[in-house]
Amino acid sequence: CFCFSRPTPVIRWIKEGGELPANRTFFENFKKTLKIIDVSEADSGNYKCIARNSLGSVHHVISVTVKAAPYWITAPRNLVLSPGEDGTLICRANGNPKPSISWLANGVPI
Numbered sequence: 001c002f003c004f005s006r007p008t009p010v011i012r013w014i015k016e017g018g019e020l021p022a023n024r025t026f027f028e029n030f031k032k033t034l035k036i037i038d039v040s041e042a043d044s045g046n047y048k049c050i051a052r053n054s055l056g057s058v059h060h061v062i063s064v065t066v067k068a069a070p071y072w073i074t075a076p077r078n079l080v081l082s083p084g085e086d087g088t089l090i091c092r093a094n095g096n097p098k099p100s101i102s103w104l105a106n107g108v109p110i
Helices: none
Strands: 010-015 025-028 033-036 045-053 056-064 068-074 092-096
Touching: none
Parallel strands: none
Antiparallel strands: 010 045, 025 033, 045 056, 068 092
C-alpha cells in the first residue's frame, strides 16, 4: 500500500467483514506492507489499506483468494472383513477449489 503525500500519511489495514489474522499479521515498510504468515483458507477476503493525513484519506481494496490443493479431512482406512459383515469406507477431502471424490474398486469406477 504505497501512498505519497505531504504530510506523510498514516497507513492502516483492515479486513472487510472480519479481523486481521491474530498473531499471524505483521507490518513492514512503515505499515505499507501487510504480511500474513501460515495462511489458511479463512484468510481469503477483501483487505482494505487506508492512508490518512490531516488533509484527508484514500483507500484501496485488495481481494485475496487462498487456493489449496486437495487434502484429507478423513483419509480412507483399510478394512478387514469376514464374509457377511458390513463395512463402511469414509473419504473426506477438502481444497479450493473443492475436489471431486471418485471411488474405484481394483481400478474400476464404482
